[in-house]
Amino acid sequence: MLCGTIWKVGGKDHRRVIHAIKVGLSLTLVTMLHMLEPFFEVFGPNAMWIVMTVVLELQFTAGETSFKCLNMGVGTVLAGSLALFVDFIATKSRKMFQAMFFGTTVFLIGAAAAYLRFFPCVKNNYDSGIVIFLSTFTLIIASGYKENNVIKIVRDQFYFIAIGCATCLFMGILVFPVWSGEFLQNSIIDKLEGLAKSIQASVDEHFHDSSEIKENQEKRSLEDPIMAILDSKSNEGTLAFYARLEPRHSRLCNRFSWRQHMKLGDVLRQLGYTVVALRCCLQTEIQAPRSVRALFKDPCIRLSGEVTKVLMELANNIRNRRYCSPRILCDHLHEAVQDLDSVIKSLPRLFLDSNSNQATNMLAAARQTKPNAKHRRSRSAPEVIESVLRPELSETTITNPEFSEALSFASFAFLLVEIAGRLNNVIKEFEELGRIVCY
């Protein structure tokens, strides 16, 4: 089982194996450097900071590695400068006073840095920088007190960080680099496909047996792509944050435009909320009778099929960096929406009739036709309704008690149309993306 997991993690993305080899290689390089006689003689055991730098900074994507290097560099420079300044002030005083002064400084700087970590923007982006700043500052102050040679310590520290960062940047950006922007793009593709699957599954489920629904619900809650889509905001934000540091993005034609991908992600999340709302209709206690559902089966399934097709097409286009006119994409979509809309408009008549004449009314007809439903599949729902709602029906207007039951279906249909509407926003953002990244 462990072997299976190990294999699966690597199989999902073979670049992970390459990254592991890169880390191993970098660590070996800096360890070997540390083992060299002349190097050890000049820098002593503190050179372990190089190893620390590599372990902390060499991340999977080029953007994250660059950002961590920047963080570490700025943290070290700030800590070094501050330590030099503090040492300069205390340098002419007695040893006892010096120790007290250093202690107070460490206390103040430590407390300020810890407080700074509560700021949301600092916490999210610069936490590792603060950690490096604090440890470097304390190290220089304490070692400087013992060895009376702060300038050498600060200079050495700069060298260590510079060597560590250079190794990381070389390995991260030049040797088989992995781009955050690409991950961001893949996350959008996954989202498009996940939404397509989820919409398809919801509609299929709605027109299935209720006993199956219960089973499916339990299964679904465990492995639902929709929940992952809704939870994706912070992950996407991080990827976009790193993507903006990646060198590919300075080209005229921005291959992975993080800004536009983020926008597309937001629109997709909005669509995702509507899909969750659609699921609400499946999980509610009040369910429309199967007979009613059967009548609307065809236009609903057709619409969901069209929506799914468009989403999958968009995913494929982004993956293959291909542009596709929205007119071709939405060709049949509008027809399907119109279709469902016209069926929805006949809904009040349906409920009106259901109580008027039990022998000929629509629901009864639907119930009677249920066993033959399979043979009728090719017939569209409007046709069925047309044939049932014959003009010779007598009409009375007693309010139908089944109406509240059908409300869940009305919501379902409404949300399906709403999803089709929101798809327009997605297509709009896709077009903009195509323009920016020059498909």
Place this chain on the structure above:
Amino acid sequence: MLCGTIWKVGGKDHRRVIHAIKVGLSLTLVTMLHMLEPFFEVFGPNAMWIVMTVVLELQFTAGETSFKCLNMGVGTVLAGSLALFVDFIATKSRKMFQAMFFGTTVFLIGAAAAYLRFFPCVKNNYDSGIVIFLSTFTLIIASGYKENNVIKIVRDQFYFIAIGCATCLFMGILVFPVWSGEFLQNSIIDKLEGLAKSIQASVDEHFHDSSEIKENQEKRSLEDPIMAILDSKSNEGTLAFYARLEPRHSRLCNRFSWRQHMKLGDVLRQLGYTVVALRCCLQTEIQAPRSVRALFKDPCIRLSGEVTKVLMELANNIRNRRYCSPRILCDHLHEAVQDLDSVIKSLPRLFLDSNSNQATNMLAAARQTKPNAKHRRSRSAPEVIESVLRPELSETTITNPEFSEALSFASFAFLLVEIAGRLNNVIKEFEELGRIVCY
């Protein structure tokens, strides 16, 4: 402005200031220890690991601090043992072979550790442990090669980590401790209140002017508590993870039951999705005419008021650790649901009538009564409907084209009833929580 932000961060939770002081104090303590003559003579400059430990491990909550200490402890023990073993194998060989052997080992261990970080469970929980393991292992191997005294290095490293961990645990658990479990509980309370506000705002907005809606939408998308609620899963998971390590939880009466809080959080997130669906109905292009909305205003507002009241009451009960019978909570809720349900049932008749007799039909009546709406406020919606739907109305059955417009309202009402239904699950989990934490 900066001063304002600094003040706000501390004002939000004064324990943040205490934490900053604790970090400053701990750092000063370990720096002073490092400065002591006898200590420095025994341990040398490597004692900086103590400072590193404090910087990395002393976190805001007791649970997180304990977990990081555990991580660091296990990482160091593993790295030390492995380094001793590797050194034992290479000890009798020549220096050149030794260097090559060490290099290969560092490469293999480094690559394996980097690969291990791709496992989701490792990445989420044990990342800091891996970092410590890797740097400690490389440090011992490299220093051991130079100084030929691996056992002393390993022993020193253990001492450093032990002193660092002891300081952190003392400060984290014994000096003004902050509990993750408490944060988890507060996050649930915030969620309850956020949901209440969000439902109230949605319903208020639905019955407002459409021009105002546009404005509100823009404002809302920026500062919506509902989005924070939906995004809360990973944050809550982390809090629960740390909460299980906190000593308070071994009592018979689990003061902050992380498991039950997580369950309550899940149910609230489910409720949150329905609220988002409710918002979908506000943002859709097809809006029910104001006249129709006005008719349903009172029962909708009443139901949302009851839901809000129950949610706020639950939040207060959890905050004050008080138990409240669900029967008292839901006293008026069921009435309000019944009320709305009966109004919903009259919906088909409404649309039927609207086309039958323009002079007397319901919509027209509603439109006419609109200017007087303020004077009629005290009259409940069912009364209005009753008065409009007089039995002497003539009836015809032409399908109403306005029906699709009203569908958005039907969805709105349906989702409102659905929210009331889901509130039952919340109350159920609250009862279970009350039982576990002994309110």
